[in-house]
Amino acid sequence: MYFVGVFGPFFSAIIVTWITESKSGLWQWLRRTFNFRISIGWYLLGGLLGPICVAFYQFSLYLLLGGESDFSKANPWWNYFISVPIGALFAGGNEEPGWRGFALPQLLKKQHPLVASLFLGIMWAIWHIPFTFSTGGENIDYNWSAWFIINTTGLSIIMTWLYFKSSMSVIPVMLFHQGTNHIWHYFQMPSDVISGLPDWIVLKTIVYWTIAIILVIVTKGRLGSSVERHNIKPLKRPAIN
Numbered sequence: 496m497y498f499v500g501v502f503g504p505f506f507s508a509i510i511v512t513w514i515t516e517s518k519s520g521l522w523q524w525l526r527r528t529f530n531f532r533i534s535i536g537w538y539l540l541g542g543l544l545g546p547i548c549v550a551f552y553q554f555s556l557y558l559l560l561g562g563e564s565d566f567s568k569a570n571p572w573w574n575y576f577i578s579v580p581i582g583a584l585f586a587g588g589n590e591e592p593g594w595r596g597f598a599l600p601q602l603l604k605k606q607h608p609l610v611a612s613l614f615l616g617i618m619w620a621i622w623h624i625p626f627t628f629s630t631g632g633e634n635i636d637y638n639w640s641a642w643f644i645i646n647t648t649g650l651s652i653i654m655t656w657l658y659f660k661s662s663m664s665v666i667p668v669m670l671f672h673q674g675t676n677h678i679w680h681y682f683q684m685p686s687d688v689i690s691g692l693p694d695w696i697v698l699k700t701i702v703y704w705t706i707a708i709i710l711v712i713v714t715k716g717r718l719g720s721s722v723e724r725h726n727i728k729p730l731k732r733p734a735i736n
Contacts, residue, residue, distance in 0.1 A: 500623065501586055504593025512597065528596035530664035541657060541667030542579055546674030550682045553702045560688035570680040579673050588673035594619055595658045596665040608655055608718045609711060616651030620644040639693045642700055649703035650675070652718065656710045659719035 513521045558564065582588055594615060602611035624640055654668055661667040688694050710718060 501589050504590045504598070504622070505596075506593075508593040508597035524597070527663070528592055528665045530662060531666065533662050533664050533667070537657075537661040537664070537667045538670065540671075541661070542583075542670030542674055545657070545671050546579075546678040549675055549702055549706070550678040552705075553698050554682045554684065556698050556701065557684045557686075557688055560694075562684055562686040562688045565683045565685050567683075569683050572681060575677065575681065578677055579670060582673040582677060583669040586673060587676045588669035590619075591654075591665050591669040591672055595654055595668045599655060599658065600663075603720075607716070608659070608720045609652070609716050612652045612655040612718065613648050615655075616648030617644060619651060620647035623647070639696060642693060642696045646696055646700040646703055649700060649707040652707035652710060653703060656714065656718040659721075 508524075509521065512524045516524070554564075579588075598615055598618075599611060602615060606614070620643055624643070654671065657671055658665065658668050684695065689697055
């Protein structure tokens with residue numbers, strides 16, 4: 496289940512691209528998707544600054560709700576700089592060539608970036624649920640799964656913005672994906688702060704959706720895309736009689 500979950504989206508993108516666009520089309524897709532020639536700032540934002548800001552925001556909410564801090568079991572920070580690049584290649588980050596590198600551009604041919612991000616976020620969450628239950632079903636219920644879907648759609652909006660701003664290179668997105676998965680090892684939150692709810696995923700959802708809403712407002716819904724450059728389909732507006 497682990498290898499299917501981690502490598503499935505990427506391998507699926509390779510297979511479909513090879514079948515529909517031949518070997519030459521596959522190489523073009525790989526070069527476009529793994530574009531290394533971007534500003535170092537996007538590497539830093541995706542791999543370090545972004546995950547730290549997300550974790551610090553969630554940790555602040557946790558403390559405001561009465562949570563107790565405990566850094567005694569936190570990982571040493573040097574471990575982050577080893578684990579995240581490796582994880583981006585062989586763990587969660589490796590999904591991104593399939594999700595953002597292939598599925599998102601295909602959706603954008605017919606959908607507005609915001610609509611495409613929401614749809615992709617739901618599919619991304621559903622993809623994870625079987626693996627989540629298979630590894631921790633005794634601690635996870637359907638309430639948690641509902642929050643996970645909401646959480647992932649908010650994160651998907653952020654990922655779309657990062658993808659566009661980094662010149663449609665999937666590398667910063669891979670780093671951000673893995674970084675946000677791994678950063679919690681350095682901000683331990685042992686207390687239950689929201690009664691009756693899976694507080695860790697609820698706080699994480701609040702964080703992602705706060706950032707997502709800000710990005711939607713600031714970019715006027717385009718999430719960093721350019722209609723002229725990326726052939727983006729505009730949002731449909733109701734006709735006025």
